[in-house]
Amino acid sequence: MNSFSFSIVDNDVLIAELLNYYCENSKQLNLLNSFTDGNLFIDYLKSGTEVPDVVIIELKLTTIKVVDLIAFLQNEYPNVKIIVMTSVYKPEFIGSLFRAGVNAFISKSISVTYLIDILKEVNEKGFYFTEEQLDIMKNQISSKVPKPIVNDNEKLTDREIEVLDLICKQYTTNDIAERLFITKRTVEGHRSNLLLKSCTKNTVGLVIWAMQNSILDFNKYEVFY
Secondary structure: OOOEEEEEEOOOOHHHHHHHHHHOOOOOEEEEEEEOOHHHHHHHHHOOOOOOOEEEEEOOOOOOOHHHHHHHHHHHOOOOEEEEEEOOOOHHHHHHHHHHOOOEEEEOOOOHHHHHHHHHHHHHHOOOOOHHHHHHHHHHOOOOOOOOOOOHHHOOOHHHHHHHHHHHOOOOHHHHHHHHOOOHHHHHHHHHHHHHHHOOOOHHHHHHHHHHOOOOOHHHOOOOO
16 A cells, blocks of 8 residues: 545644644654644645545534535545444435535544544545445435436446446445456546546545446445445
8 A cells, every 4th residue: 555644724723733643653654734723724834735545524624614624625625535433323415525525524533543544545546435425325325316417428438337337335446456457547447437427526525426426336335334
């Protein structure tokens, strides 16, 4: 696995301290910085310094609405993957958060080692779903379907459907390339075409689009971790 950096935006500094302790001896994870104020995180990004690969955001920030921070990241830094974490986990938030572009929604009650595993999963594969979350989303995101495929140029090819299926199974680019006997560049080309045809911005949006439009049978996807 390649190394990657992440930031934390949380009212409580304890999680940042714990993660920093775990990352000190890690060659893969780099805790870039942490903020208790979401506006300061935005100022940091605007300063033009290093942008994290992943950011962990507390759902109940006191200085900025989390939906506004997510929207800012989606518009200005779409490549930054977002993990929303909360001490009051409510399933009814799942659909709207993933539809907004969040890559994972987790409870603060999990262990630090489990959180690190999720961080790696999100960075490498683009999203993290549990089986329960997948079942809930099937009901929560059925409305407001994005722009459908309307002409032959927008229809998915058989190869694109193969790639989409493997993306939904959380295969990495390398895994897909090896499984389909194609190059990583070809996989990325198919991924770009899928995003274009689905009018989505990231992997999570692509998976949700496939679910909404019944492109794949999501009953066969049991667990996403």
